[in-house]
Amino acid sequence: MATVSLKKLVKKYGELEVVHGIDLEIADREFVALVGPSGCGKSTTLRMIAGLEDVSGGTILIGGREVNELPPRERNISMVFQSYALYPHMTVRENMGFSLKIAKRPQDEIDQRVNEAAQILSLNELMDRRPSQLSGGQRQRVAMGRAIVRHPEVFLFDEPLSNLDAKLRSQMRTEIKKLHAKVQATVVYVTHDQVEAMTLADRIVIMRDGYVEQVGTPDQVFKHPATRFVAGFIGSPPMNLFEATIDSGNVVFANGDAIPLPARFKANVSTGKKVTFGLRPDDLFPTGHGIGSGTTDDVFKRDLNVTITEPLGNETLVFFDFAGRDWVSRMLNPRSLAAGESLGVTFDLSQAHLFDATTGVSLSDRKA
Amino acid sequence: MASNQQHRIRRRLLSLAHFIGLAIAMIIILLPGFWIVLSSLRPTVEIMAKPAIWIPQDLSLDAYVAMFGKVGQGGIPVWSYFRNSLVISVTSTAIAIAIGMAGGYAFARFRFKGKSGLFLGFMLTRTVPGIALSLPLFIIFARVGIIDTHFGLILAYVALNVPFTIWLIDGFFRQVPKDLAEAAQIDGCTRWQAFWQVEFPLAGPGIASAGIFAFLTAWNEFALASQLTRSVNSKTLPVGLLDYTSEFTIDWRGMCALAVVMIVPALTLTFLVQKHLVSGLTSGAVKG
Numbered sequence: 001m002a003t004v005s006l007k008k009l010v011k012k013y014g015e016l017e018v019v020h021g022i023d024l025e026i027a028d029r030e031f032v033a034l035v036g037p038s039g040c041g042k043s044t045t046l047r048m049i050a051g052l053e054d055v056s057g058g059t060i061l062i063g064g065r066e067v068n069e070l071p072p073r074e075r076n077i078s079m080v081f082q083s084y085a086l087y088p089h090m091t092v093r094e095n096m097g098f099s100l101k102i103a104k105r106p107q108d109e110i111d112q113r114v115n116e117a118a119q120i121l122s123l124n125e126l127m128d129r130r131p132s133q134l135s136g137g138q139r140q141r142v143a144m145g146r147a148i149v150r151h152p153e154v155f156l157f158d159e160p161l162s163n164l165d166a167k168l169r170s171q172m173r174t175e176i177k178k179l180h181a182k183v184q185a186t187v188v189y190v191t192h193d194q195v196e197a198m199t200l201a202d203r204i205v206i207m208r209d210g211y212v213e214q215v216g217t218p219d220q221v222f223k224h225p226a227t228r229f230v231a232g233f234i235g236s237p238p239m240n241l242f243e244a245t246i247d248s249g250n251v252v253f254a255n256g257d258a259i260p261l262p263a264r265f266k267a268n269v270s271t272g273k274k275v276t277f278g279l280r281p282d283d284l285f286p287t288g289h290g291i292g293s294g295t296t297d298d299v300f301k302r303d304l305n306v307t308i309t310e311p312l313g314n315e316t317l318v319f320f321d322f323a324g325r326d327w328v329s330r331m332l333n334p335r336s337l338a339a340g341e342s343l344g345v346t347f348d349l350s351q352a353h354l355f356d357a358t359t360g361v362s363l364s365d366r367k368a
Numbered sequence: 369m370a371s372n373q374q375h376r377i378r379r380r381l382l383s384l385a386h387f388i389g390l391a392i393a394m395i396i397i398l399l400p401g402f403w404i405v406l407s408s409l410r411p412t413v414e415i416m417a418k419p420a421i422w423i424p425q426d427l428s429l430d431a432y433v434a435m436f437g438k439v440g441q442g443g444i445p446v447w448s449y450f451r452n453s454l455v456i457s458v459t460s461t462a463i464a465i466a467i468g469m470a471g472g473y474a475f476a477r478f479r480f481k482g483k484s485g486l487f488l489g490f491m492l493t494r495t496v497p498g499i500a501l502s503l504p505l506f507i508i509f510a511r512v513g514i515i516d517t518h519f520g521l522i523l524a525y526v527a528l529n530v531p532f533t534i535w536l537i538d539g540f541f542r543q544v545p546k547d548l549a550e551a552a553q554i555d556g557c558t559r560w561q562a563f564w565q566v567e568f569p570l571a572g573p574g575i576a577s578a579g580i581f582a583f584l585t586a587w588n589e590f591a592l593a594s595q596l597t598r599s600v601n602s603k604t605l606p607v608g609l610l611d612y613t614s615e616f617t618i619d620w621r622g623m624c625a626l627a628v629v630m631i632v633p634a635l636t637l638t639f640l641v642q643k644h645l646v647s648g649l650t651s652g653a654v655k656g
Contacts, residue, residue, distance in 0.1 A: 052550050073556040085547035089569050099555035102565070150555070 002063040002076070002153030002186045003028050004049065010057030011044050011210075019044055020210045021058060026203075031180050031187040033201035035194055036233070041210040043158055046190045050079050050156050063153055078147035079156040082163065084139045086131040086146070093127040096146045117145040120182060121175070137168045141175070148183055155180075157189040161196060173199055194234050198222070206230050228360035231278050231353055237317060239278045240327045243357060246273040251354075253277075253323035262349040263298045265363060274357035283351035284329040286318060287344040291332065300347040309337050320345060401631070408432070408624035415620050431625035444622075446629065448600040449608040453630075455518055456604060457586040460525035464582045467526070468533025469575060473563070475534065476541035487538075490531040498528060499591045506595050516598035524592050529582040536581070540574025541567065576641050587634055605630045 004026040011019035019041040026032045034042040047053040049060055051072035060067050067075050086095050093114055094101075100110040118124050121141045131139055140160065147155055160176070161169045177200055180187055191197055197204045198218045206213045206221060206229075214226040225231035231239045244251045246269045250258040259277070261269070269275065282291055287301060307326060310317040316334035320327045320343075329345065337343070354363040407415050409427045437443040474480075475487060505524060506515070514520035544567050552562035568575075590606040597603045609626055612619040 050550075050554060052553070071558070072550075072553045073558070077554065079551070079554045081547045081551060083545060083547045085545065085551035087548060087552070087566055089566075098552070098565075102556040102561065146551075146555070 003061070004154060004186060004188065005061040006045070006049075006058065007061070008058035009045065009048065009055065009060065011041070011048060011053065012056040017056075018210050019048075022207075022210075022212055024205060024212065024215065026186060026188065029184050029186055031189065031200060031202045032205060033189045033191060033197035033203075034205045034207060035191055035197040036207035036213075038192055039209075040207040042190045042192075042205075042207050045207070046079075046156055046158055046188060049075075049154075049188060050077060051075050075154075076152050077154045077156055078150050078152040079158065080140075080143045080147050080160045082159040084131075084143040084163075086139055086142055088131050091128050091130055092123060092134070092142050092145075095131070095142060096123075096149050098146070099150045113149050113151075114145075117149045120148065120179070121145045136164050137172065140164060140168075140172055144176070144179065148179070152185060154186045154188065155183075157187065157191075159191055160189075161191070162193070169196075176200060195236060198234070204234075206233060224362070224364065225278075225353065226362050228276050228278070228355040228362075231355065231362075235280060237281050237328050237330075239280050239353070240284065240325075241276055241278045241355075242323060242325055244275055244277045244323075246271055246275060251275070251277050253325075255324040257323040259300050259347060260349065262352045262354070264350070265352075265354050268363050269354065275363065276355040276357055276360070278353035278355065279327075279347060279349075280351065281317065281328045281330040283348040284320075284327060285346055285348075286329065286331050287346045289331045289333055290346060290348070291330075298348070298350040300349055302345055302347070303342050304345045306337050306339055306341045306343055308339060311336075318343075404624045404627050404631075407620060408628050410621065412619065412621050431621045432629075435622060435625055435629070444608060444611045444626070445600045446608070446626070449603055449605045450629075452518065452597075452600075452602055453587060453604040453606075454633075456521045456525065456602075457583050459518070460522045460529065460586045461579055461582040463522070463526045464529035464533045465537075465575060465579050467530050468537045468578055468582075469568075471530070471534040472537030472539075473541050473567075475538040477546070487535075490534055493531050498589075502592055502595045505592065509596055515596055516602045518602055520596055521593060521602060521604070524596060525582075525586040525589065528589075528592075529585055532585075533578045533582055536578040537571065537575055540571040540578075543574075544570045580638060580641055583637065584634060587630075 004024075006022050006024040009019060009022045009024075010017065022041075022045060024032075034045060036042050044053060048055050049062075051067065051070060055068050062075055062077070087098065090098065096114045096117060097110045100113060114127075115124075118127060121144060123138075123141055123145055126134060126138060126142070131142070134142065140163075143160070157176070161172050164172060173196060176189075180200075189197075189200060201218060203215060203217055204221050205215050208229055214221055214230045216224070216226075221230055221234050225234065225239075228241060232241055242253060244253045246252070246261060247258070248271050249261050249266070251261055252258045285291070302322070304320040304322050304327075306318055307321050308319040310319075311334065314332075316331045316337070318329050318331050318337060320329060322345075331337075355361060356363060406424060408431055409429065410424055411426055411428075411430075414421050414424065414426060434441060435444060435446055439445075475483065509515045509520050514523070548566050548570070549559075549562045552566045553559065557565060587604075588606060589604075590609075593604050593607045594610070597607055605626065609623050612623040612626065
């Protein structure tokens with residue numbers, strides 16, 4: 001059993017407060033990703049859980065036990081660093097067995113547990129090499145091996161994949177997911193890559209400037225972003241987000257172009273309200289080339305000019321000029337398009353989002 | 369084809385030129401040492417001859433025999449000097465390294481008030497020529513009563529070496545990524561264990577080189593030692609060289625022989641330690 005709870009967690013460097021009273025409950029065996037742009041306090045939070053940073057205020061509980069003042073070694077955690085932090089003067093075997101050696105475990109137990117971890121991560125061939133003789137992906141696996149040998153209650157990952165190239169990164173992503181299924185421990189995973197967070201985590205914590213913006217399952221944060229920031233951060237390509245004003249049942253953009261106010265917002269907003277209108281590229285598509293085409297009545301259709309296309313093979317990202325801005329849309333079953341071509345475009349307004357222009361908070365009724 | 373050949377010839381000539389250039393540089397560097405060894409084996413007449421005698425005519429080990437011989441037969445208390453030098457150099461080096469490690473680690477890892485000022489202060493002490501301090505030191509040491517003791521000289525050499533060892537070791541600890549000590553702490557080490565298990569072995573080559581520098585400084589130092597020592601109680605080998613000067617004459621052969629005796633241990637030590645100085649151990653710790 002290892003739940004992790006953060007209660008009103010605060011971190012200050014001198015006068016500067018970088019984490020502002022975070023509350024978070026992580027269930028046993030849950031995989032939680034902390035995600036956000038650099039400087040949002042996610043790594044600092046992780047390092048406080050690890051015991052590498054002092055806590056300035058609030059409480060950290062691991063398995064129900066307060067650990068605020070405990071040194072890292074007494075928290076029963078493992079951590080995988082962005083830099084891997086392998087001990088260069090030790091072989092892979094020694095690296096992985098180091099924690100057990102420090103704990104003065106008998107040699108045959110060390111051997112057995114190291115071999116077990118090596119088996120899981122297929123490191124058997126590399127056991128007598130030094131870190132300097134390994135490739136990036138191999139070092140990454142050794143770092144994970146070193147973490148699992150300890151049989152910790154909580155795994156902490158600090159941007160473990162950001163030093164790998166794209167292909168290796170997606171490979172290692174799968175491995176981490178498999179690993180979590182196998183070892184069944186609680187995981188706190190820090191990343192700035194929303195794709196990693198979406199694919200790996202049971203729940204995602206989106207942080208910004210030391211505050212938690214939203215906590216939810218990947219589905220929740222994607223479909224029901226609580227704030228404009230979350231809407232823009234999660235999803236690739238990012239959501240189309242543009243400032244507008246509500247005027248008698250229409251969403252009117254700065255240049256006068258208008259879209260009908262999505263039906264589900266009719267009760268929530270009144271004329272004159274300043275909002276940010278958001279629509280995912282998936283919900284904006286050349287007519288007949290979309291996911292939800294024909295499934296909803298709340299649509300808006302219009303002929304628009306193509307500015308740029310980005311073919312991806314199975315789909316094409318098509319940029320349209322509307323309301324004086326570039327809107328990105330996703331075209332399934334694509335055909336070749338020319339810039340300047342006029343195309344019928346469907347806006348699926350049932351999936352549209354409205355955010356308060358000043359606070360950035362979602363105006364949707366549906367709770368995440 | 370012709371141009372290919374031309375380039376090959378040019379490359380060979382170039383590497384030959386490099387070789388010759390380096391050989392000349394080496395000869396210039398080694399010549400004084402060689403001349404000392406040679407002079408220790410030749411009679412004074414030959415050393416002082418004008419015009420110089422380039423090809424030795426008369427080589428013998430007389431100077432070495434005499435040096436270790438009885439007083440009055442050209443003997444000097446080499447063993448006492450040697451023992452003094454060894455005790456003082458080893459002890460002062462050990463202390464300077466211990467302080468240097470603690471200080472260097474603190475400068476490399478911790479933030480504290482006045483850090484850069486303190487560091488600059490240490491460096492500034494290096495700008496003061498040691499000889500300028502010899503008179504004040506002499507007066508203070510005389511008052512305290514530690515003239516002509518091992519302790520006095522050790523104290524002076526520790527003070528001389530500490531800023532340098534701190535500076536050098538600070539640099540080496542900086543090269544050891546902080547993540548490693550943190551990883552070690554998560555792996556169950558106390559801060560102290562993390563230092564000895566991970567950071568110390570990685571900074572080891574740097575600490576060894578700081579040790580060599582400190583040792584050689586103490587081993588070769590003459591100016592302060594000549595002021596602060598008096599007798600066989602504390603005289604070191606460099607000061608012992610003065611035994612070969614008298615009012616009207618200098619025994620160059622004996623002096624060179626003693627110089628050789630001094631050089632051999634220092635050279636041996638450097639030779640033994642230098643293979644441990646190979647850096648690049650840390651590569652692979654972080655991405656690279």
